[in-house]
Amino acid sequence: MGSSLSQYIQRLRQGDQSAFLPLYEKTAPGLMRFLMWKTNGDRALSEDILQDSFVRLLVNLDKLEAVEELAVQRYLLQMVKNCHIDKVARAPKAERNCVPLEALKDVSESFEANRAEQAIEMRELKLAMDSLNEKDSEIIWLRDALGLSHKEVADRIGISEPAARQAYLRAKRSLLS
The missing domain is CATH 1.10.10.10 (Winged helix-like DNA-binding domain superfamily/Winged helix DNA-binding domain)
Structure with missing residues:
Protein backbone atom coordinates (compact mmCIF):
# COMPACT_ATOMS: atom_id res chain seq x y z
CA MET A 1 0.00 0.00 0.00
CA GLY A 2 1.26 3.50 -0.81
CA SER A 3 2.35 6.11 1.66
CA SER A 4 -0.15 8.54 3.10
CA LEU A 5 0.04 12.30 2.83
CA SER A 6 1.04 12.52 6.48
CA GLN A 7 4.05 10.27 5.81
CA TYR A 8 5.14 12.48 2.92
CA ILE A 9 4.83 15.58 5.11
CA GLN A 10 6.84 13.96 7.89
CA ARG A 11 9.54 12.91 5.42
CA LEU A 12 9.68 16.43 3.96
CA ARG A 13 10.04 17.88 7.46
CA GLN A 14 13.00 15.56 7.99
CA GLY A 15 14.63 16.89 4.82
CA ASP A 16 13.73 14.01 2.49
CA GLN A 17 13.19 15.87 -0.78
CA SER A 18 12.20 12.66 -2.57
CA ALA A 19 8.86 12.80 -0.69
CA PHE A 20 7.75 15.89 -2.62
CA LEU A 21 7.06 14.23 -5.98
CA PRO A 22 4.71 11.52 -4.64
CA LEU A 23 2.93 14.14 -2.49
CA TYR A 24 2.51 16.32 -5.55
CA GLU A 25 1.36 13.45 -7.77
CA LYS A 26 -1.22 12.37 -5.21
CA THR A 27 -2.72 15.82 -4.59
CA ALA A 28 -2.13 17.97 -7.68
CA PRO A 29 -4.72 16.44 -10.07
CA GLY A 30 -7.70 17.18 -7.80
CA LEU A 31 -6.39 20.64 -6.94
CA MET A 32 -5.82 21.36 -10.64
CA ARG A 33 -9.42 20.36 -11.48
CA PHE A 34 -10.63 22.70 -8.73
CA LEU A 35 -8.47 25.54 -10.08
CA MET A 36 -9.58 24.97 -13.67
CA TRP A 37 -13.13 25.37 -12.44
CA LYS A 38 -12.35 28.47 -10.36
CA THR A 39 -10.39 30.15 -13.20
CA ASN A 40 -12.94 29.36 -15.92
CA GLY A 41 -10.54 27.00 -17.66
CA ASP A 42 -7.43 29.19 -17.70
CA ARG A 43 -4.82 26.41 -17.62
CA ALA A 44 -1.79 28.73 -17.42
CA LEU A 45 -3.25 30.64 -14.47
CA SER A 46 -4.32 27.39 -12.78
CA GLU A 47 -0.81 25.94 -13.15
CA ASP A 48 0.71 29.17 -11.82
CA ILE A 49 -1.57 29.15 -8.77
CA LEU A 50 -0.88 25.45 -8.17
CA GLN A 51 2.87 26.06 -8.33
CA ASP A 52 2.61 28.99 -5.90
CA SER A 53 0.53 26.83 -3.56
CA PHE A 54 3.14 24.09 -3.39
CA VAL A 55 5.94 26.63 -2.89
CA ARG A 56 3.97 28.09 0.03
CA LEU A 57 3.40 24.59 1.40
CA LEU A 58 7.14 23.89 1.39
CA VAL A 59 7.99 27.28 2.90
CA ASN A 60 5.36 26.89 5.63
CA LEU A 61 5.74 23.16 6.23
CA ASP A 62 6.53 23.67 9.92
CA LYS A 63 3.32 25.67 10.40
CA LEU A 64 1.19 22.67 9.46
CA GLU A 65 0.09 21.53 12.90
CA ALA A 66 -1.83 18.33 12.18
CA VAL A 67 -0.44 15.86 9.69
CA GLU A 68 -3.44 13.54 9.37
CA GLU A 69 -4.54 12.84 5.80
CA LEU A 70 -7.63 15.08 5.90
CA ALA A 71 -5.78 17.88 7.70
CA VAL A 72 -3.14 17.92 4.96
CA GLN A 73 -5.82 17.90 2.25
CA ARG A 74 -7.71 20.73 3.98
CA TYR A 75 -4.47 22.71 4.36
CA LEU A 76 -3.59 22.26 0.67
CA LEU A 77 -7.08 23.24 -0.46
CA GLN A 78 -6.97 26.36 1.73
CA MET A 79 -3.52 27.19 0.37
CA VAL A 80 -4.85 26.88 -3.20
CA LYS A 81 -7.83 29.08 -2.34
CA ASN A 82 -5.56 31.72 -0.80
CA CYS A 83 -3.22 31.70 -3.80
CA HIS A 84 -6.24 31.95 -6.10
CA ILE A 85 -7.43 35.00 -4.18
CA ASP A 86 -3.96 36.53 -4.37
CA LYS A 87 -3.69 35.95 -8.12
CA VAL A 88 -7.24 36.51 -9.34
CA ALA A 89 -9.63 38.05 -6.88
CA ARG A 90 -7.29 40.91 -6.03
CA ALA A 91 -6.39 41.60 -9.68
CA PRO A 92 -8.28 44.43 -11.35
CA LYS A 93 -11.24 43.19 -13.39
CA ALA A 94 -9.70 44.53 -16.61
CA GLU A 95 -6.66 42.25 -16.15
CA ARG A 96 -8.59 39.06 -15.45
CA ASN A 97 -8.65 36.50 -18.20
CA CYS A 98 -12.11 35.42 -19.19
CA VAL A 99 -11.95 32.00 -20.75
CA PRO A 100 -15.15 30.53 -22.18
CA LEU A 101 -16.60 27.60 -20.29
CA GLU A 102 -16.17 25.46 -23.39
CA ALA A 103 -12.42 25.40 -22.67
CA LEU A 104 -13.15 23.15 -19.68
Whole structure:
Protein backbone atom coordinates (compact mmCIF):
# COMPACT_ATOMS: atom_id res chain seq x y z
CA MET A 1 0.00 0.00 0.00
CA GLY A 2 1.26 3.50 -0.81
CA SER A 3 2.35 6.11 1.66
CA SER A 4 -0.15 8.54 3.10
CA LEU A 5 0.04 12.30 2.83
CA SER A 6 1.04 12.52 6.48
CA GLN A 7 4.05 10.27 5.81
CA TYR A 8 5.14 12.48 2.92
CA ILE A 9 4.83 15.58 5.11
CA GLN A 10 6.84 13.96 7.89
CA ARG A 11 9.54 12.91 5.42
CA LEU A 12 9.68 16.43 3.96
CA ARG A 13 10.04 17.88 7.46
CA GLN A 14 13.00 15.56 7.99
CA GLY A 15 14.63 16.89 4.82
CA ASP A 16 13.73 14.01 2.49
CA GLN A 17 13.19 15.87 -0.78
CA SER A 18 12.20 12.66 -2.57
CA ALA A 19 8.86 12.80 -0.69
CA PHE A 20 7.75 15.89 -2.62
CA LEU A 21 7.06 14.23 -5.98
CA PRO A 22 4.71 11.52 -4.64
CA LEU A 23 2.93 14.14 -2.49
CA TYR A 24 2.51 16.32 -5.55
CA GLU A 25 1.36 13.45 -7.77
CA LYS A 26 -1.22 12.37 -5.21
CA THR A 27 -2.72 15.82 -4.59
CA ALA A 28 -2.13 17.97 -7.68
CA PRO A 29 -4.72 16.44 -10.07
CA GLY A 30 -7.70 17.18 -7.80
CA LEU A 31 -6.39 20.64 -6.94
CA MET A 32 -5.82 21.36 -10.64
CA ARG A 33 -9.42 20.36 -11.48
CA PHE A 34 -10.63 22.70 -8.73
CA LEU A 35 -8.47 25.54 -10.08
CA MET A 36 -9.58 24.97 -13.67
CA TRP A 37 -13.13 25.37 -12.44
CA LYS A 38 -12.35 28.47 -10.36
CA THR A 39 -10.39 30.15 -13.20
CA ASN A 40 -12.94 29.36 -15.92
CA GLY A 41 -10.54 27.00 -17.66
CA ASP A 42 -7.43 29.19 -17.70
CA ARG A 43 -4.82 26.41 -17.62
CA ALA A 44 -1.79 28.73 -17.42
CA LEU A 45 -3.25 30.64 -14.47
CA SER A 46 -4.32 27.39 -12.78
CA GLU A 47 -0.81 25.94 -13.15
CA ASP A 48 0.71 29.17 -11.82
CA ILE A 49 -1.57 29.15 -8.77
CA LEU A 50 -0.88 25.45 -8.17
CA GLN A 51 2.87 26.06 -8.33
CA ASP A 52 2.61 28.99 -5.90
CA SER A 53 0.53 26.83 -3.56
CA PHE A 54 3.14 24.09 -3.39
CA VAL A 55 5.94 26.63 -2.89
CA ARG A 56 3.97 28.09 0.03
CA LEU A 57 3.40 24.59 1.40
CA LEU A 58 7.14 23.89 1.39
CA VAL A 59 7.99 27.28 2.90
CA ASN A 60 5.36 26.89 5.63
CA LEU A 61 5.74 23.16 6.23
CA ASP A 62 6.53 23.67 9.92
CA LYS A 63 3.32 25.67 10.40
CA LEU A 64 1.19 22.67 9.46
CA GLU A 65 0.09 21.53 12.90
CA ALA A 66 -1.83 18.33 12.18
CA VAL A 67 -0.44 15.86 9.69
CA GLU A 68 -3.44 13.54 9.37
CA GLU A 69 -4.54 12.84 5.80
CA LEU A 70 -7.63 15.08 5.90
CA ALA A 71 -5.78 17.88 7.70
CA VAL A 72 -3.14 17.92 4.96
CA GLN A 73 -5.82 17.90 2.25
CA ARG A 74 -7.71 20.73 3.98
CA TYR A 75 -4.47 22.71 4.36
CA LEU A 76 -3.59 22.26 0.67
CA LEU A 77 -7.08 23.24 -0.46
CA GLN A 78 -6.97 26.36 1.73
CA MET A 79 -3.52 27.19 0.37
CA VAL A 80 -4.85 26.88 -3.20
CA LYS A 81 -7.83 29.08 -2.34
CA ASN A 82 -5.56 31.72 -0.80
CA CYS A 83 -3.22 31.70 -3.80
CA HIS A 84 -6.24 31.95 -6.10
CA ILE A 85 -7.43 35.00 -4.18
CA ASP A 86 -3.96 36.53 -4.37
CA LYS A 87 -3.69 35.95 -8.12
CA VAL A 88 -7.24 36.51 -9.34
CA ALA A 89 -9.63 38.05 -6.88
CA ARG A 90 -7.29 40.91 -6.03
CA ALA A 91 -6.39 41.60 -9.68
CA PRO A 92 -8.28 44.43 -11.35
CA LYS A 93 -11.24 43.19 -13.39
CA ALA A 94 -9.70 44.53 -16.61
CA GLU A 95 -6.66 42.25 -16.15
CA ARG A 96 -8.59 39.06 -15.45
CA ASN A 97 -8.65 36.50 -18.20
CA CYS A 98 -12.11 35.42 -19.19
CA VAL A 99 -11.95 32.00 -20.75
CA PRO A 100 -15.15 30.53 -22.18
CA LEU A 101 -16.60 27.60 -20.29
CA GLU A 102 -16.17 25.46 -23.39
CA ALA A 103 -12.42 25.40 -22.67
CA LEU A 104 -13.15 23.15 -19.68
CA LYS A 105 -14.69 20.42 -21.78
CA ASP A 106 -12.71 17.38 -22.75
CA VAL A 107 -12.70 16.80 -26.45
CA SER A 108 -13.87 13.27 -26.96
CA GLU A 109 -15.79 11.18 -29.44
CA SER A 110 -18.92 11.24 -27.30
CA PHE A 111 -18.70 15.02 -27.10
CA GLU A 112 -18.68 15.33 -30.87
CA ALA A 113 -21.90 13.30 -31.13
CA ASN A 114 -23.98 15.65 -28.98
CA ARG A 115 -21.98 18.89 -28.95
CA ALA A 116 -24.93 21.30 -29.11
CA GLU A 117 -26.81 19.53 -26.32
CA GLN A 118 -23.75 19.52 -24.08
CA ALA A 119 -23.10 23.21 -24.75
CA ILE A 120 -26.60 24.04 -23.57
CA GLU A 121 -26.22 21.81 -20.51
CA MET A 122 -22.85 23.38 -19.61
CA ARG A 123 -24.29 26.90 -19.89
CA GLU A 124 -27.23 25.90 -17.71
CA LEU A 125 -24.91 24.27 -15.18
CA LYS A 126 -22.66 27.33 -15.04
CA LEU A 127 -25.66 29.61 -14.52
CA ALA A 128 -26.97 27.31 -11.80
CA MET A 129 -23.57 27.05 -10.05
CA ASP A 130 -23.12 30.82 -10.26
CA SER A 131 -26.47 31.24 -8.49
CA LEU A 132 -25.14 29.36 -5.43
CA ASN A 133 -23.09 30.98 -2.71
CA GLU A 134 -19.39 30.07 -2.65
CA LYS A 135 -19.71 27.52 0.16
CA ASP A 136 -22.57 25.66 -1.52
CA SER A 137 -20.83 25.63 -4.91
CA GLU A 138 -17.68 24.32 -3.24
CA ILE A 139 -19.66 21.55 -1.53
CA ILE A 140 -21.23 20.54 -4.85
CA TRP A 141 -17.80 20.63 -6.52
CA LEU A 142 -16.07 18.55 -3.84
CA ARG A 143 -18.89 16.02 -3.71
CA ASP A 144 -19.83 15.65 -7.39
CA ALA A 145 -16.69 16.63 -9.32
CA LEU A 146 -14.03 15.27 -6.98
CA GLY A 147 -16.15 12.39 -5.63
CA LEU A 148 -15.50 13.04 -1.95
CA SER A 149 -17.72 11.54 0.73
CA HIS A 150 -19.88 13.76 2.94
CA LYS A 151 -17.38 13.22 5.76
CA GLU A 152 -14.44 14.27 3.57
CA VAL A 153 -16.35 17.35 2.40
CA ALA A 154 -17.18 18.23 6.01
CA ASP A 155 -13.57 17.83 7.07
CA ARG A 156 -12.27 19.95 4.19
CA ILE A 157 -14.54 22.90 4.83
CA GLY A 158 -14.63 22.62 8.60
CA ILE A 159 -18.25 21.70 9.32
CA SER A 160 -19.93 18.61 10.75
CA GLU A 161 -20.85 15.70 8.51
CA PRO A 162 -24.63 16.20 9.04
CA ALA A 163 -24.22 19.90 8.18
CA ALA A 164 -22.31 18.94 5.02
CA ARG A 165 -25.07 16.50 4.04
CA GLN A 166 -27.76 19.09 4.64
CA ALA A 167 -25.84 21.81 2.78
CA TYR A 168 -25.25 19.43 -0.14
CA LEU A 169 -28.94 18.50 -0.38
CA ARG A 170 -29.99 22.15 -0.09
CA ALA A 171 -27.52 23.16 -2.80
CA LYS A 172 -28.65 20.30 -5.08
CA ARG A 173 -32.30 21.32 -4.60
CA SER A 174 -31.36 24.88 -5.41
CA LEU A 175 -29.57 23.72 -8.57
CA LEU A 176 -32.56 21.69 -9.69
CA SER A 177 -35.11 24.45 -9.13
